[in-house]
Amino acid sequence: MKTIDYTIRLEKKEDYKEVENLVREAFWNVYRPGCSEHFVIHVLRDDPAFVKELDFVMEKDGVLIGQNMFMRTVINADDGRVIPVLTMGPIGITPELKRRGYGKKLLDHCLDKAAVIGFGAVLFEGNIGFYGHSGFDYARNFGIRYHNLPDGADDSFFLCKELIPGYLDGITGIYQTPQGYYVDDADVEKFDKDFPPKEKLRLPGQIFD
Numbered sequence: 001m002k003t004i005d006y007t008i009r010l011e012k013k014e015d016y017k018e019v020e021n022l023v024r025e026a027f028w029n030v031y032r033p034g035c036s037e038h039f040v041i042h043v044l045r046d047d048p049a050f051v052k053e054l055d056f057v058m059e060k061d062g063v064l065i066g067q068n069m070f071m072r073t074v075i076n077a078d079d080g081r082v083i084p085v086l087t088m089g090p091i092g093i094t095p096e097l098k099r100r101g102y103g104k105k106l107l108d109h110c111l112d113k114a115a116v117i118g119f120g121a122v123l124f125e126g127n128i129g130f131y132g133h134s135g136f137d138y139a140r141n142f143g144i145r146y147h148n149l150p151d152g153a154d155d156s157f158f159l160c161k162e163l164i165p166g167y168l169d170g171i172t173g174i175y176q177t178p179q180g181y182y183v184d185d186a187d188v189e190k191f192d193k194d195f196p197p198k199e200k201l202r203l204p205g206q207i208f209d
Contacts, residue, residue, distance in 0.1 A: 006102065008109045011055045011067065016045070019057060019067050024195055026092030032208035033200035037090040039183055039191040041069060047180040049073065051086070054114055058093075058106045066093040066106045070114060070122070071180065075144055077173035086114060086163075087178060088124045107134050111163065120167035123160045123175050136161045143172035 011019060020038040027035035044050050051070040058066035068091040075083040088110075093103045111134060114122065123139055139146070139160035146158045158175070162168055 006058055006060045006065070006105065008056055008058050008106060010053070011057045011069075015057055015064065016042075018064050021195060022064055022067060022094055023090055023092045024192075024198075025095055026098075027090065028198055029201045029203055030206070032206050033202050034188075034192070034198070036183055036185075036188045037092070038195070039188045040181060041067075041090060042191065043183060044069065044071060044178075044180045047071065047178065049178050049180065053117065054086075054110060056106065056110055056113075058102060060097070060102075064094075065097050066102055067091070068106055068110045070110070070119075071178045073123075073176055073178045075123075075168075075171065075173045075175050077171050079173075081171070081173075083168070083171055083173065084120070085175070086119050086122045088122050089126075103130070104133060107131075111135075111161065115163040118164075120164045121160060121162045123158070125157045126159050128156065128159060131159055131161075134161070139175065142168045144168065145172075145174050147174050147176050 020042055023041055024035060024038035027037040029035070049072040051072060054070040056068050057064050068088065070086045070088050073085060073087050075085055077083055091103065091107060093106070111122065123144060126136070128136065128138065136159040138156060139158045140155055142160050144160060146155055149155055160168070
């Protein structure tokens, strides 16, 4: 029998700075030199699309080790309907505890809560190698296309999970990323000055300059 050595709860206002630093540590030099994710979550908390009841943190021994958040967005269906869905993230685990199962535990908890609330589906950008273990599939298999992606372009990053079985049956259309995720590099740089200095490195596997 495995012992549960963590707790998952809603984020509190007094957690904000600690969570932002956790996210900064988790994403630093991963997708680009430095990162913007800590500023993104700072911005998203004030976005009307932010889902406060799905804003979770994970604790171990009284210390924050992970976080995840969700945003409301839509699919513009080809038949003219507007289909409400969720998008997710950034989701992060403190670097020293990555690849130890905490990320999946946090993710599955969040998805269960979203389903209980009544949300129908989650679409976002991620790695099928990890998120497939929690029931995500390529969004193309649901007939959903990523906005502004040219025909024939690689869409393997675009994932989907139905929280209500059959929620996307008979629907094809285009997913829209909430505008709050798009932040200005200059604003990121200004925000980052409030954190301890860290070296930006250009590393293999990064997908942004």
